[in-house]
Amino acid sequence: MITYGKFDKASFVHNLIVTDENLQRLYGIVGGNVYALPCGEQAKSFANAEALCRWFLAKGLTRNGHVVAVGGGSVGDVTGFAASIFMRGVDLTIVPTTLLAMVDSGIGGKTAINLDGVKNVVGSFVHADTFIDVGFLHTLDDEQMLSGMGEITKYRMLGVDVDVADIGGTVRACAEYKQKLCEMDFYDKGLRHALNCGHTIGHALEIACDIPHGVAVADGLYYECEIAHALGLCGDEYRARWQNEIKFHFPLYKVTLSLLKAVKYDKKNVDGNTIGFALPTENGAKNVNLTFDEVAEILC
Ligand SMILES: NC(=O)c1ccc[n+]([C@@H]2O[C@H](COP(=O)([O-])OP(=O)(O)OC[C@H]3O[C@@H](n4cnc5c(N)ncnc54)[C@H](O)[C@@H]3O)[C@@H](O)[C@H]2O)c1
Incomplete structure (x- = not known):
């Protein structure tokens, strides 16, 4: 369930709150029931998951307990x-504090940590509630806002109609679109694949170029639009409209064959030589498997 409102730490005084060091400082989220993780991607390790479990144990968290995660996608x-x-x-409630987490990672119950440099390779599904307070966006820097805009571009390309000048309305429309898909396909067996639009190339770029997730997704959408067009799955007008918009707003990183091979460890990798795509088209995402050579021929 998603609820919207003003986050008040006092309402969660009987719960354990996990946040990160930036948010702790910015919003005074402190106290005996608060644990602060390191900021950003470095939080996503087995060591931190273990440290959290030890803290839960030390705090006497029981099976009926409730954990509140206040932060971006990493937290x-x-x-x-x-x-x-x-x-x-x-039980878990996610309070997303980045634009990306409000429209994407804070919804749908996927969890993940990184292992041996491979992103999101260990994880689980968890039923969680989401509490969205767009007030957190006031302290978010431009790079993180742009990253969230990358995921919002994905929703718009899939047909979600929003006025991006109205950030509250945009967050709500995207969050609810994702929530609906996830309710129909919680374990990501089919319908949810649409949300992977832009993510196959996006993940490779994110790792190779060390750029924020949503910026990589925007670039992924640019290149996956090119693939969809080459396969006759989307028309000239759709490709031009979205590629021009992405090029205007986001830095565009180059795709090479060696970068594509980074997809080897992606969960969308089908058999070592073939990768799965959810390609953007006028009629929603189309699932297609392609070999590295086929992708390279179109993009490189
Ligand atoms: N589980 C999912 O479904 C899913 C979906 C998409 C992305 N992700 C994951 O999310 C992660 C990226 O998350 P993210 O983009 O939210 O960034 P993040 O959580 O890594 O945070 C980025 C930085 O922003 C800071 N920050 C967070 N909220 C802030 C605020 N309100 N004001 C000021 N600073 C703030 C953090 O302290 C951190 O330094 C990636 O690891 C990605 O793999 C998960």
């Missing part, structure tokens, strides 16, 4: 993972 991913394995799962 949500590792806290969600720890909450999903502690006593085989305790």
Whole structure:
């Protein structure tokens, strides 16, 4: 369930709150029931998940306990993972504080940590509630806002009609679109694949170029639009409209064959030589499997 309102730490005084060091400082989220993770991607490790589980234990968290994750996708991913394995799962509320987490990672119950440099390779599904307070966006820097806009571009390309000048309305429309898909396909067996639009190339760029997730997704959408067009799955007008918009707003990183091979470890990798795409088209996402050579022929 998603609810909207003003986050008040005092309402969660009986719960354990996990946040990160930036948010702790910016919003005074402190106290005996608060744990602060390191900021950003470095939080997503087994070591931090283990540290969280030890803290849950030390704080006497029981099977009926409730954990609240206040942060961006990194806090949500590792806290969600720890909450999903502690006593085989305790209740979780995600309070997303980045634009990307409000429209994407804070919804749908996927958790993940990184292992040996491979992103999101360990994870679980967890049923969580989401509490969205767009007031958190006031302290978010331009780079993180742009990253969220990358995911919002994906929703718009899939047909979600929003006025991006109205950020509250945009967040709500995207969050609810994702929530609806996830309710129909919680374990990501089919319908949810549409949300992977832009993510096959996007993940490779994110790792190779060390750029924010949503910026990589925007670039992924640019290139996957090119693939869809080459396969006759989308028309000239659709490709031109979205590629021009992405090029205007986002830095565009180059795709090479060696970068594509980074997809080898992606969960969308089908058999070592073939990768799965959810390609953007006028009629929603189309699932297609392509070999590395086929992709390279179109993009490189
Ligand atoms: N589980 C999912 O479904 C899913 C979906 C998409 C992305 N992700 C994951 O999300 C992660 C990226 O998350 P993210 O983009 O939210 O960034 P993030 O959580 O890594 O945070 C980025 C930075 O923004 C800071 N920050 C967060 N909120 C802030 C605020 N309100 N004001 C000021 N600073 C703030 C953080 O302290 C951090 O330094 C990636 O690891 C990605 O894999 C998960």
